[in-house]
Structure formats: structure tokens, C-alpha cells
Amino acid sequence: MKLLKLWVPLLALVCIGSVACKEAQGREDKPDSPTPDPVGSFNKFDWQPVIYDSTKQYIYLSFDDGPQHGTTTCIDLVRKEHVKASFFMVGLHAAQKPDGKKIVSMIRESYPELLLANHSYTHARDKYMFFYHHPLEAEQDFLQAQDSMKVPFKIIRLPGNSAWAERGHIKATHLVAPVTHLLDSAGYNVIGWDLEWSFQKKTSRPVQSATRLAAEVDTLLAHHKTHTPNHLVILTHDRMFQRPEDADSLARFITLLKQNPKYVFETVDHYPGVKIK
Template structure:
């Protein structure tokens, strides 16, 4: 049996087993599982009206930054949440379904972020994150599509907004930009009315230590340079990719604080969640 076939069987196996586990938990305890639910009265349902789409007028004199954190719920998720809340900064968390269901605090974190909208938004970053095997994942389009649907069904992010694991692709109302590897999947997601959000710049990190590589000042300078020279995917709008785990320790979290404070010195800069990015398909 080929390695690709073994991979795809393993991926489908994870989807099946986690589906059975999740359904058995939700049948008994509801969507947040036994580790966070103490009594039925303590489950706070997020009202549908909270996420109703209302007219949102962009100020053309402003510069919009969409701070995004990938791969949560994970170490660093709650630290970044607390910091952004303190500084009054909006942020989007692209979450992995498997992390939410395998970590004790995962379901609580998802619920907390949902309750914190509109300051915070959760979005779909797949269920398995391709298990790190991106080429095999995207070569099996139907399995990859099912992987995203699993997260959409189990985490119930309020909007159909996705970020692909390990690939910078865009699918908006009138735009599709993707590499050959992921283009077939992007077309299928587009047909299913999903938006796919990429990024304009990334705060890089050491994959062994999870520590940020650029300083706070360098990241702020890089963001301003891209904005000044209209080098972003959409003029006056910049999506910044970071990862929760980069900021799990106080020193690294302080770097995030410093970058935000530098950017906030410019009155033209507005931090926003990605559901307000222009051109989304509703």
C-alpha cells in the first residue's frame, strides 16, 4: 500500500473516531464537554443575533490591521487573549478542531472566545492541520474538504472563514488566488461559500523553541512599510499571521505588547477581526 493511501486512511480514521467521541460527549453534556460543564445552568448559549451581519462602513482614511493567531487552542491562547483584552485590540483565532477536542481546556477556550465577540473571532483552521503532511493532504481534495467541514460542524465558528494550514491562499467574493497544489480545494471551498484568508506578513518563530524571531520594533516597521508602499493584498488592509504558542511566556508576550503599543501610536491604525475584511463572500 502506498504511503499516500496510508496517510489518507489515517486521516479519515481520525475524522471518524473524533466524530464518534464528540457526538457521545455532546449527547450527554452539550457542545463544551464534561470538563467545562458543571451544571446545565452554567452553559451559556451564544445568541444567534450576536453574529448577525450588520452594515459595516470602512473608514478610507484609516489603516486596518487584522491580528491573527493560528493553531489554537494551545499554549499562549489565553495569554494573548488577556493581553489583547487589556489593550482593547481585536484579534482573530484560526483554530484547529483536534486541539479543541484533545486539550482539557480546549472547549472552554472556544466558548470564551465566542462569548467575547466582537473583540475576538474564532475561524476555521482545519481539523487535523494535515497532520503536518501538507502535500498529501491537499492532493486528497475530498478528504481535505471533509477535514474543514469537521471543524465547521464541531467548533461552530460563526462565519465560513478558513485559513489553509501551511499555505497562503485567498478566496473572496470575486477573487481566488492559490497555488496549483491547493487550487482544486479552494475552488471547492468557494463553491461551498467559504472564504479563505491568507496573510500579508508573518511574525516568524523558531519551530523548536516557539520564540519570535523578529523584534517588536522590526515587526511594526515591517507592517508600516507594507502599508506605506501599498504592498498588501488589499490596499490599507494588512493581515498579520502569528501563532498562539509564540507568546506563551512573559518575555515573548511582552514583545507582542510592545508591537501593539508602537502601532497604536498611529491614530490611523485600527485593529479589526477578519469578518470585516473587504470583499468577503456573504
């Protein structure tokens, strides 16, 4: 086990950014891995639980629907600010965007600072009622995304619906309860959100100002109005930050939160009760 822990970071260092190396690595692994784990292996060995500090409050910044225009801006920004963030990505977007697979790989390999998570393959083709009324097909859609993007952990966010499945209990509306139960039975965690940074439908530009949103975070945490007290999941979308002035707004929001010494940024694999191992 110790040898494996040493070997994995070394391999990552040698191969970082090299697609050819990754492909060669995959080929070399095959003879020794007759039953490859479809969710990947390197992150599982690296994963460590967080010991929560009772004097802190945990912020889970999450970006949905990428890879899209705006994703690389978000990646650059959270890296520059040295905060952790989770990216719930869509398999079809990764397949259709010319640099989509590269962006997905970049996020996957940036763990533990960035986390790649599953936001379905088709995004329900934005026909939510039809999608959720066919739970078996919907489950397959998530499994396809998991496989096609090599999502490291079994962590899903449902398109267009804030449902939760963790700690052995489920919180879901009547519409999405069937697929949430199926995913839970298959060992997946489903992560919703406590607060959304809304966007204007026509322009995808942020609705709330950075100051307003930071105040909303403070209020929800202070009054224990989150799914889990002292833990707050924020939903945003990559495409909201395409314009420089909106990217500035995201930077301002992160800066405001960082000014509160109680706040700790984490990725959603460290949300309480999430099953990893």
C-alpha cells in the same frame, strides 16, 4: 427583527460564562429550530458591515493553531490592549487540550472583540502535500472543524499555505487551488496573510522584534504591498507567546501600532469582500 436584536444580547448577558445555561439554551431551542444552522445564529444577527474610512488603514491581527499553550495569554493581552483579533483554531487541538473546548467557547462568545475562525480539524496532520492532493477529504476536514467548534462564520485559513478566496475571486497556488475552489463553492471565505511574525522552529519563540515587525507593517502599507491596499493581515501563532518576555513583545508590538492614529484593528469577518450574509 427588532425584538430579536434585543433578545439576543439579553440572553448573552444572562448566560455568559455558563456552560450549563448554554446547554439548556440549546435544548430549549430545538423545538423551535427544526433546521438548526450549523454555523450558529447569534453572531449572524449581530454582524454589521464596516464602513471603511479612507483616511485609515486596517490591521487584522490573527493567531493560528490554538487552542495551545499561549492562547489564554494572547486572549488576555488583546483584551487588555482593547484591540480586536481573530483566532484560527484547530478542532483536534480543541478536542485534545483539557481546557480546549472552554477556550474555544470563550473566544466564540467574545465576539465582536475576538473572532473564532476555522483552521481545519487535523491541521493536515502537518502532511501538507498529502492533504492538499486529496481536496475532497481536505474539505471534509474543514467542515468537521466548523461543526465541532461551532465556528460562527464561514471563514477559513488553510494550514501551511496563504491562499485567498473572497470578493468572488481566488488567489491560490497550484497545490491548494482545488480545495480553495471547493471551499469557495461551499460559501466559505479563505483568508491568507500579508505578514508573518515568524518563530524559531525549535522553541516557537518570535524571530522579529516588536519594533522590526511594526516597521514591516508600516512599509507594507505605505507601499501598497498587501493583498488589499490599506488592509493588512498579520499571522502569528498562540504558542509564540507562552513566555512572559515574549508576551511582553506582543504587547509592545500592539502598543507601537496603536500609536499610529491611522491604524484600526479589525477582525477578519470585516476584511473587504468577505461574505457573511
